[in-house]
Amino acid sequence: MLELFTELTGNALLGMIINSLIPLVFVIPLALFFVWLERKVSAHMQDRLGPMITGSHGWLQTFADVLKLLQKEDIIPADADRKLFTIAPILVFAGSYAAFAAIPFSSAYIGSEIDMGIFYVVAVSGLVVAGILMAGWSSNNKYSLLGAMRSVAQIISYEIPTVLVILSIVVLAGTLNLLKISEMQTAYFWNWFIFGGPEPGLIKFLLIPFMFAGFLILYISSLAEVNRTPFDIPEAESELVAGYHTEYSGMKFAMFFLSEYANMFVVSAIVSAVFFGGYQSPFGYLGNSLGISWLVPIEQFFWFTAKGIFFVFVQMWLRWTLPRLRVDQLMAVCWKYLIPYSFVNLIIIAFLELYR
Amino acid sequence: MSTYDLIFYLFAAITLLSGFVVVTSKNIIYSAFSLLFTFFGVTGIYALLGADFIAVVQLVVYVGGILILLIFGVMLTNKVTNVDLKTGGVNVLPAAIGTGLFAGALTAIMSKNYWRAGNITYEETTIYTLGSKLLLEYSLIFELLAILLLVALVGAAVIARRGRES
Structure with missing residues (x-):
C-alpha cells in the first residue's frame, strides 16, 4: 500500500503521510458510531429507548455532540499546569492511534508491516499510560490525580496476563507479525487459533481448552486495560467524578473520549487477530468463487470491522450487566488468578507445541 | 535530503531538545515528562538503525516501566515538587575541563576513525537471531540475569514488608 501511495504522489514523504492517515479516516467515524451504539445498547438493556430525536433512531446524535464540543470554550483551570494540561490529551490520542500502525485491516492494507507487530502494539500503550498520568497531575485536582493513579496501576498490572497470553499464541505462530498471524488462520473458521490453529492433528484438539482459557484471560485483561466495567474504578463516578479527565472540557475532552473508543477497538482487533482469524472470513470468500480478485480485500475489511465491532459490543454488554470491582478485588x-493461570496456560501450550 | 535523513533529524531534534529540558528545567515534573520524549526519540533512532527489537524494548522498559515509576516517585514524594531545584552552575572550571576533554575525545574518534560505509544488507528482523543467540550461546548469562532479577524482586518485597510490621 505504501508503494502505491508513493507512486501516486511521486513523493516518498507524501506517500508515508497518506499511508499513516488512512486509519484516522477509519477511526473517527467508528468512534462516533461506538458512542451512539453505547447509548443505544445501554438504553435497550435498561428498557429505555435512548436518543431518538436527532435523525432516525438518533443516529445523528453524536455528530450533534461533536459540533457542540467543537464550539465549547476551551477552559483551563487557573491552578492547572497549562503546558502539560494541553499536551496530555494529544499524547493519549497519539498513543492509542499509534497502535493502529501494526494492525492488519485486510491483506491489502496494514500501516507498517513490521515484524515486531504485536509487541509494538503492547509497547505503545505505554504512551497512553504516561498521558493519563500527565492529565491527572496537571489538572491539579485530587479526583483527577487519584483516578490517574488507579488507572496507571491497573493498566500496568493487567499488561502481564495480556502479554503472557499473547506469548502463548506467538509460541504457536512462530512470529510476532500480526499480518502473518492472520494469514495463518485462513480458509475456514476451524483454522482460527481459538480452535487450536491451522495445523491438523491430535494436538490441535488438545489445544482447544487451553485456547479458550487463554481467550478468556486476554479478554478480561483487555477490559481492564481500557478501563471498562467491571474494571472502571479509575472513572468510578460515585467516588471520583470522572477520573483523570474531570477538569477537561470541549475538544480536549473529546480527544480523551475518542482515544478511549479507539482503544476499545484496538484491543478488540487484537483479540480477533490472535484468536479469531483477524480479517479472515470464517468460510471462504465470494471474490474467490466468483473470480473477482479485488473483492477479496473488501470482504476481508468487512470481516475485520465486523469482528472488531462485535467484541466492542460485548464490552458494552458487560458494562451494563456487571457491577464494579473494589480496588483490592481488582x-x-x-x-492471584489471571497471572498464575496464564503462566500455566503458556507452559502447557509450549509443551504441546514442542511435542507436535 | 532523503526521507530517511529527514526522519533521522526529526528524532535527533526531539532527543536533544527534550534532553536539554530534562537538565535545565526548574520543575522536576517537567524534567520527568520531557524524559519521555527523550526516550521516544532514542526509540526512533534505534528503529532507523534497523534494531527493531531494541527499539520496542526501549519503549516497553523505559517509557512503560521506568518512566512511570519515576513519575510515581516524584509525585508521591510531594515535598520535592515544591523545592527549587539547583540548575545553576557550580564548579564551572573542572566541569568545563572534563566535558571539553570528553568532547575532544569524541570528535577525535569521529574524525580519525575509519568508518566502514558500504552496502550492508539489513536483516528483515533481528528477533530470530537474537532469540537463538540468547537461548543457545548465551543461555547461562541469560539465566543468571533472570535469577538476579528474581533476587532483587524478593529482596524488595522483604524490605517493604519489614517496614510495615515495625
Whole structure:
C-alpha cells in the first residue's frame, strides 16, 4: 500500500503521510458510531429507548455532540499546569492511534508491516499510560490525580496476563507479525487459533481448552486495560467524578473520549487477530468463487470491522450487566488468578507445541 | 535530503531538545515528562538503525516501566515538587575541563576513525537471531540475569514488608 501511495504522489514523504492517515479516516467515524451504539445498547438493556430525536433512531446524535464540543470554550483551570494540561490529551490520542500502525485491516492494507507487530502494539500503550498520568497531575485536582493513579496501576498490572497470553499464541505462530498471524488462520473458521490453529492433528484438539482459557484471560485483561466495567474504578463516578479527565472540557475532552473508543477497538482487533482469524472470513470468500480478485480485500475489511465491532459490543454488554470491582478485588483478580493461570496456560501450550 | 535523513533529524531534534529540558528545567515534573520524549526519540533512532527489537524494548522498559515509576516517585514524594531545584552552575572550571576533554575525545574518534560505509544488507528482523543467540550461546548469562532479577524482586518485597510490621 505504501508503494502505491508513493507512486501516486511521486513523493516518498507524501506517500508515508497518506499511508499513516488512512486509519484516522477509519477511526473517527467508528468512534462516533461506538458512542451512539453505547447509548443505544445501554438504553435497550435498561428498557429505555435512548436518543431518538436527532435523525432516525438518533443516529445523528453524536455528530450533534461533536459540533457542540467543537464550539465549547476551551477552559483551563487557573491552578492547572497549562503546558502539560494541553499536551496530555494529544499524547493519549497519539498513543492509542499509534497502535493502529501494526494492525492488519485486510491483506491489502496494514500501516507498517513490521515484524515486531504485536509487541509494538503492547509497547505503545505505554504512551497512553504516561498521558493519563500527565492529565491527572496537571489538572491539579485530587479526583483527577487519584483516578490517574488507579488507572496507571491497573493498566500496568493487567499488561502481564495480556502479554503472557499473547506469548502463548506467538509460541504457536512462530512470529510476532500480526499480518502473518492472520494469514495463518485462513480458509475456514476451524483454522482460527481459538480452535487450536491451522495445523491438523491430535494436538490441535488438545489445544482447544487451553485456547479458550487463554481467550478468556486476554479478554478480561483487555477490559481492564481500557478501563471498562467491571474494571472502571479509575472513572468510578460515585467516588471520583470522572477520573483523570474531570477538569477537561470541549475538544480536549473529546480527544480523551475518542482515544478511549479507539482503544476499545484496538484491543478488540487484537483479540480477533490472535484468536479469531483477524480479517479472515470464517468460510471462504465470494471474490474467490466468483473470480473477482479485488473483492477479496473488501470482504476481508468487512470481516475485520465486523469482528472488531462485535467484541466492542460485548464490552458494552458487560458494562451494563456487571457491577464494579473494589480496588483490592481488582488486584486479587490480576495477581492471584489471571497471572498464575496464564503462566500455566503458556507452559502447557509450549509443551504441546514442542511435542507436535 | 532523503526521507530517511529527514526522519533521522526529526528524532535527533526531539532527543536533544527534550534532553536539554530534562537538565535545565526548574520543575522536576517537567524534567520527568520531557524524559519521555527523550526516550521516544532514542526509540526512533534505534528503529532507523534497523534494531527493531531494541527499539520496542526501549519503549516497553523505559517509557512503560521506568518512566512511570519515576513519575510515581516524584509525585508521591510531594515535598520535592515544591523545592527549587539547583540548575545553576557550580564548579564551572573542572566541569568545563572534563566535558571539553570528553568532547575532544569524541570528535577525535569521529574524525580519525575509519568508518566502514558500504552496502550492508539489513536483516528483515533481528528477533530470530537474537532469540537463538540468547537461548543457545548465551543461555547461562541469560539465566543468571533472570535469577538476579528474581533476587532483587524478593529482596524488595522483604524490605517493604519489614517496614510495615515495625
